[in-house]
Amino acid sequence: MIQPPIRTLHSCDCHFGWDKAVAPAMIVAPGERVTIACRDAGDGQVNGDSTHDTMATLDPGRANPLTGPIHVDGARPGDALIITIEDFSPSGFGWTGLIPGFGLLADQFPDPRLQLWNYDTSGRTPLAFNGIAEIPFAPFIGTIGTAPATPGPHDVIPPRRVGGNMDIRDLRTGTVLYLPVEVEGALLSIGDTHAAQGDGEVCGTAIESGMEVRIKLELARGGAPRFPRYATSGPRPGDLERSGVVATTGIGPDLMTACRDAVADMIDHLSRSIAAEDAYMLCSVAADLRISEIVDAPNWVVSCVIPRSIFVDRASV
Amino acid sequence: MIQPPIRTLHSCDCHFGWDKAVAPAMIVAPGERVTIACRDAGDGQVNGDSTHDTMATLDPGRANPLTGPIHVDGARPGDALIITIEDFSPSGFGWTGLIPGFGLLADQFPDPRLQLWNYDTSGRTPLAFNGIAEIPFAPFIGTIGTAPATPGPHDVIPPRRVGGNMDIRDLRTGTVLYLPVEVEGALLSIGDTHAAQGDGEVCGTAIESGMEVRIKLELARGGAPRFPRYATSGPRPGDLERSGVVATTGIGPDLMTACRDAVADMIDHLSRSIAAEDAYMLCSVAADLRISEIVDAPNWVVSCVIPRSIFVDRASV
Numbered sequence: 135m136i137q138p139p140i141r142t143l144h145s146c147d148c149h150f151g152w153d154k155a156v157a158p159a160m161i162v163a164p165g166e167r168v169t170i171a172c173r174d175a176g177d178g179q180v181n182g183d184s185t186h187d188t189m190a191t192l193d194p195g196r197a198n199p200l201t202g203p204i205h206v207d208g209a210r211p212g213d214a215l216i217i218t219i220e221d222f223s224p225s226g227f228g229w230t231g232l233i234p235g236f237g238l239l240a241d242q243f244p245d246p247r248l249q250l251w252n253y254d255t256s257g258r259t260p261l262a263f264n265g266i267a268e269i270p271f272a273p274f275i276g277t278i279g280t281a282p283a284t285p286g287p288h289d290v291i292p293p294r295r296v297g298g299n300m301d302i303r304d305l306r307t308g309t310v311l312y313l314p315v316e317v318e319g320a321l322l323s324i325g326d327t328h329a330a331q332g333d334g335e336v337c338g339t340a341i342e343s344g345m346e347v348r349i350k351l352e353l354a355r356g357g358a359p360r361f362p363r364y365a366t367s368g369p370r371p372g373d374l375e376r377s378g379v380v381a382t383t384g385i386g387p388d389l390m391t392a393c394r395d396a397v398a399d400m401i402d403h404l405s406r407s408i409a410a411e412d413a414y415m416l417c418s419v420a421a422d423l424r425i426s427e428i429v430d431a432p433n434w435v436v437s438c439v440i441p442r443s444i445f446v447d448r449a450s451v
Numbered sequence: 452m453i454q455p456p457i458r459t460l461h462s463c464d465c466h467f468g469w470d471k472a473v474a475p476a477m478i479v480a481p482g483e484r485v486t487i488a489c490r491d492a493g494d495g496q497v498n499g500d501s502t503h504d505t506m507a508t509l510d511p512g513r514a515n516p517l518t519g520p521i522h523v524d525g526a527r528p529g530d531a532l533i534i535t536i537e538d539f540s541p542s543g544f545g546w547t548g549l550i551p552g553f554g555l556l557a558d559q560f561p562d563p564r565l566q567l568w569n570y571d572t573s574g575r576t577p578l579a580f581n582g583i584a585e586i587p588f589a590p591f592i593g594t595i596g597t598a599p600a601t602p603g604p605h606d607v608i609p610p611r612r613v614g615g616n617m618d619i620r621d622l623r624t625g626t627v628l629y630l631p632v633e634v635e636g637a638l639l640s641i642g643d644t645h646a647a648q649g650d651g652e653v654c655g656t657a658i659e660s661g662m663e664v665r666i667k668l669e670l671a672r673g674g675a676p677r678f679p680r681y682a683t684s685g686p687r688p689g690d691l692e693r694s695g696v697v698a699t700t701g702i703g704p705d706l707m708t709a710c711r712d713a714v715a716d717m718i719d720h721l722s723r724s725i726a727a728e729d730a731y732m733l734c735s736v737a738a739d740l741r742i743s744e745i746v747d748a749p750n751w752v753v754s755c756v757i758p759r760s761i762f763v764d765r766a767s768v
Contacts, residue, residue, distance in 0.1 A: 291747050291748065292747050292748065293747055293752055294702065295702060299747045301744035334745045335744045335747075361712060365697045366696050368694070376685065379682065381621065383617070390745075425650055425740035425753075427652045428710055429554055431608065433609040435610055
């Protein structure tokens with residue numbers, strides 16, 4: 135069978151926010167593959183000359199630019215759009231920031247902070263963090279969704295039933311994602327690519343980095359899941375837990391408070407040897423929030439788990 | 452240096468609930484190692500003759516019997532009790548149940564259900580689940596805590612700042628746990644050993660199984676963490692994600708609702724090929740609840756993640 139050529143959608147085909155009224159940038163048939171150029175989540179407002187103050191002056195109207203939408207021929211409300219994630223071509227430049235007013239502990243971290251990352255695009259060299267840590271390259275799509283049926287525009291920040299800014303770090307090479315279709319043609323858009331992140335993205339930013347993403351698009355007639363579903367093809371990259379993990383916990387009747395307690399305690403723990411702002415950003419790019427138990431009423435347990443392998447000085451954690 | 456002999460605490464030295472007034476069953480010096488025999492979480496009410504109905508007639512007053520307490524010489528309020536978990540000797544018999552009124556989806560599963568497990572005590576053979584799945588042996592301590600300073604008795608079910616029924620599946624061989632000490636002597640008790648569990652323990656029971664646990668006890672003067680902290684020594688056992696995972700999501704402004712949505716959707720997904728009750732129990736013993744993002748206000752994303760490797764027929768999931 136002759137494979138159709140892989141088509142390319144450039145990052146000039148970009149829109150802000152979700153709106154089914156945005157005209158398609160491309161029309162594809164089910165089974166086609168597309169390479170999609172994604173701008174970074176800051177739409178280029180952060181570059182090699184940026185400083186901590188840049189985080190205080192970002193234009194929120196330019197957050198999470200989305201490349202698309204792609205109209206998938208024959209997609210109808212109630213279908214599932216099946217996206218197979220095939221490959222990432224990274225830019226080699228990324229950033230992580232503390233944006234005042236944003237993030238799980240925004241009240242505890244009022245000041246702007248910026249970490250720049252210049253990294254090996256082959257993915258073989260971990261991303262260096264201030265001589266403290268080395269984060270394996272683990273690229274994924276932060277924002278991927280179809281257009282909501284409800285007339286827009288809709289803010290790009292919150293994810294929805296149709297996906298969007300889900301920041302699920304398993305949306306990586308080899309993963310198959312099933313998204314509900316709510317409008318004719320599905321109208322898929324993609325952006326906010328990340329070079330690495332922990333489960334939770336606790337400071338509000340990951341390693342934000344523009345990339346090209348190659349995907350394949352298919353349809354399951356009438357197969358819309360209630361919420362997005364996905365399947366990975368193998369273990370998470372980087373064998374992060376090979377040297378064990380360090381974990382803090384939050385325990386109590388409110389999951390959000392337990393998450394905040396667990397992350398705050400991890401920052402306290404790491405702050406014995408590094409700046410609290412660095413610890414917070416490191417948690418965002420490398421620590422996972424896990425629900426250890428959610429049944430022993432009235433108190434639940436959340437663990438904030440960081441792998442020892444990322445630390446240059448493992449004895450320090 | 453001559454190691455002191457390993458002492459043994461038998462399961463007849465057992466109490467129900469937490470209370471600093473319970474007399475110590477053993478006094479140890481920091482640095483000593485103890486083998487502790489733990490009854491199962493049902494205190495022997497479940498055996499090879501039990502039926503689904505057994506789950507409706509369990510005496511809640513006998514839940515989670517605790518072996519102990521152990522008085523650690525010199526432990527004072529404000530210290531950390533450091534517990535190194537060295538080894539498990541399992542009984543070879545376990546159970547998982549749906550207990551009416553208990554569990555994350557208690558409203559959706561009103562009927563009692565029981566799964567019995569007879570397993571290889573060497574830990575080398577996975578635990579078979581009705582010809583559907585095979586769960587690697589991954590033993591850990593479900594309940595471990597020091598006595599609360601507040602006069603008791605206190606219900607054993609909810610975990611607290613001093614630990615207790617935390618059901619953290621990383622409290623396994625090689626893990627070091629740091630617990631706050633609130634009373635003289637710390638008064639450590641242990642029980643509720645599990646042969647395997649997913650993060651969340653969603654149906655309310657894991658693979659409940661009596662075991663002997665060997666631990667070492669040390670103190671850090673004035674080192675009490677705010678909540679329990681732990682460090683593992685290596686990856687989770689079983690290489691569960693080698694064949695990838697299947698994941699469902701819950702998306703919305705309330706983490707508890709998102710968790711319930713994600714688990715309910717996983718049960719729906721698995722129910723294409725197995726009974727919903729089996730799917731729910733399988734999630735409890737093998738699926739993980741992860742917080743994918745907790746910053747894209749106002750909607751958070753929770754993923755319910757189950758490894759493909761446990762399924763006999765991997766194509767079915």
